[in-house]
Each structure stands twice: as C-alpha cells, then as structure tokens.
Amino acid sequence: MSELKYGLDDIEEVARRLPPFPTAILKILDLLRDDGSSLEVLVRLVRNDPVISGNVLSMANHIRRAHAQSDLSDPYTAASLIGINRLRRTVVNVGMNRFFSNGIGGDFFFQHSLAVAITSHEIGLMAEVDPAQAYIAGILHDVGQLCFHVLDERAFSNAYQLASVDGRLLEREAEIFGADHCEIGAKLAEYWNLPDDVVSAIRVHHSDSVANSHLQAVICLGETLARALDIPSSAKNRVLKVNESAIELLGIQWDSPEMMDCFGRCKARFLQNIA
Numbered sequence: 001m002s003e004l005k006y007g008l009d010d011i012e013e014v015a016r017r018l019p020p021f022p023t024a025i026l027k028i029l030d031l032l033r034d035d036g037s038s039l040e041v042l043v044r045l046v047r048n049d050p051v052i053s054g055n056v057l058s059m060a061n062h063i064r065r066a067h068a069q070s071d072l073s074d075p076y077t078a079a080s081l082i083g084i085n086r087l088r089r090t091v092v093n094v095g096m097n098r099f100f101s102n103g104i105g106g107d108f109f110f111q112h113s114l115a116v117a118i119t120s121h122e123i124g125l126m127a128e129v130d131p132a133q134a135y136i137a138g139i140l141h142d143v144g145q146l147c148f149h150v151l152d153e154r155a156f157s158n159a160y161q162l163a164s165v166d167g168r169l170l171e172r173e174a175e176i177f178g179a180d181h182c183e184i185g186a187k188l189a190e191y192w193n194l195p196d197d198v199v200s201a202i203r204v205h206h207s208d209s210v211a212n213s214h215l216q217a218v219i220c221l222g223e224t225l226a227r228a229l230d231i232p233s234s235a236k237n238r239v240l241k242v243n244e245s246a247i248e249l250l251g252i253q254w255d256s257p258e259m260m261d262c263f264g265r266c267k268a269r270f271l272q273n274i275a
Contacts, residue, residue: 004178006151011187017150021192022095024049028088029136029194042087043079052094056082059090088132092117093273096139100146109146111232111274113139116205118273119229119266120222126262127250129214137201137215138222140194144185144202148177164236170206182206208241217246229263231270 007013015021024045031042046052053075060078061071072078079087093114100110117138124134148156155176163169170180177184186203201219204210211217220243227237247254 006177008147008151008177008179008184011184011191014147014150014184015188015191018146018188019099022099024052024091024095025136025140026192026194028091029198031088039079039084039087040076042084042091043076045091046075046079046087049094052091055090055094056087059086085132089117089121089135092136092139108232108234109142111270112226112234113142114273115226115229115231115266115270116141116219116222118269119225120218122262122266122269123218123221123225123250123252126258127214127218127252129218129250133195133198133215134218134222137198137219140185140189140198141202141205141219141223142181142185143188144181144183147184147188148173148181151177160236164234167236167238167240169236208243209245211243211246211249214250217243217249220246221250225263225266229267229270231267232274 027045028042046056056075057072057078060081063081064071072081082090096113097110100113117135120138121131121135123129124131145156148159156173159172159176160169163172170182173180182203182205186199189199189202197213197215200213201216204212204216205219205223207216207220211220224239224242228239230237242254253259
C-alpha cells in the first residue's frame with residue numbers, strides 16, 4: 001500500500017468526520033448474531049423511529065388494500081404482516097439512506113449500495129448463505145468511498161469520472177489518498193465493531209480472483225451482478241471478469257436458468273425500491 005494521506009492512518013478521526021453511523025444497523029447486526037432474537041425486539045427499534053414506522057405501515061397496508069382490508073395503525077401488527085426479514089431490510093435501508101444522503105455521496109451511492117444489497121441477498125438465498133447478513137454487507141460495501149468525499153470531494157470526483165472511462169478507480173484512489181475505498185471501508189467497519197466476515201467482504205468486494213469465505217464470495221458476485229444489470233444506470237458499470245473462485249465456492253452456475261431468474265428478480269426488486 002502507498003503511504004496513507006489525508007490522515008487516513010487515524011481511522012477514528014476519519015469516522016468522526018462522517019455522519020453518525022446508524023445505531024439501528026449495529027443493533028440489527030447484534031440481533032442477527034442472537035438466534036433467540038424475536039420480532040418484538042426488532043419492533044422496538046421501529047416504534048422509536050417515525051420514518052421506519054411509516055415505511056413498515058405503508059408496506060403492510062399495501063398488502064391489506066390488495067385484499068380489500070382496512071389499514072393498520074399499529075407497527076407491531078404491521079411488522080408481523082410483512083415478516084421479520086423484510087422488517088430488517090427496511091430498518092437497514094432507512095438508516096443507510098440517511099447515512100449516504102447526508103450531503104456526501106448522494107442518491108447514486110445509496111442506490112448502488114441498495115443494488116448490491118439486493119443482488120447479494122438473492123445470491124445468498126441461492127447459495128444458502130445467511131441472506132440477512134449478505135444484505136447488510138452488500139449495503140455497506142462502498143462505505144469507504146464516503147471517506148474520500150469528506151476528505152477531498154473534488155479529487156475523488158475527478159478520479160471517479162476518469163474511472164468511468166478506463167475502470168481504474170481503485171488505482172486512482174490509491175494514488176490520491178494512499179489507499180483504495182475497499183481498504184478504508186474495511187478499517188471503518190473494524191472501527192464500528194462489525195463482524196469479521198462483513199469486514200473481510202468489504203475489503204475484497206472488487207476482487208476478481210479471491211474468495212476466502214462464502215460471504216466474501218456473495219458480495220464479490222453481488223457487486224458484479226449489479227454492474228452487469230446496470231442498476232443503477234451508470235457509464236462506469238462494466239464487467240470485464242467474473243470471480244470464478246467465488247462461483248466455485250458457492251456452487252452456482254452463472255449461466256444457469258436459476259441465475260437467469262435471479263437476474264430478473266434483482267432488477268425488479270431494485271426498480272420497485274427506488275420507485
């Protein structure tokens with residue numbers, strides 16, 4: 001690695017300059033590690049946040065209206081209707097939307113992170129990897145890029161624009177900052193005490209040859225799939241190589257009918273989420 005610049009050796013100081021990391025996501029991760037966690041525990045988080053409550057009620061009432069049923073007003077009943085897995089994703093989405101949209105990164109970063117969360121979740125389901133953890137690791141995978149926006153927005157924007165032509169974003173980041181966003185994102189994840197598997201998945205999510213764990217493999221392929229499907233649409237979305245070791249580790253066939261179905265679900269879910 002090049003010599004770290006912009007004070008990146010002090011990850012605590014870097015973290016202080018970012019918006020507060022959503023505590024709800026840290027609580028979700030704690031709940032995922034606790035096999036005995038219940039829907040009621042998760043609903044407590046929902047009830048304390050009017051935006052999340054509104055999202056949960058909206059989803060539940062959409063289901064009820066389709067069956068000509070009256071609207072709900074109680075978050076617990078609504079959460080029971082949509083289910084604990086969808087409730088987790090809603091909490092994570094709202095928290096990360098706030099984090100990414102706080103003046104740095106903006107809509108595109110959130111939408112790209114959401115796309116990778118969705119593709120990782122779908123691949124996780126196919127490969128029998130915890131889909132909830134895959135979703136969270138997917139939505140966090142590019143968090144290192146926010147550091148560069150904070151440290152030198154103009155320099156990073158220039159690097160990003162140039163990378164849309166030649167695809168050399170990681171190399172340009174390392175030249176400017178002394179590290180790429182994968183490494184800085186992993187350091188941030190460590191600082192936030194995220195699970196080791198999530199940290200390592202963030203660190204290698206652009207790899208086209210390494211997959212040391214099933215979650216790493218899922219996030220690598222989730223990133224590739226989001227770009228292959230062009231969600232969200234960007235001139236930088238290109239796929240030059242697929243991580244074959246990740247495919248082998250997960251035991252999936254990239255050109256199988258099951259993967260074709262997965263591609264369709266991913267695109268439909270993404271478009272539904274940003275509509």
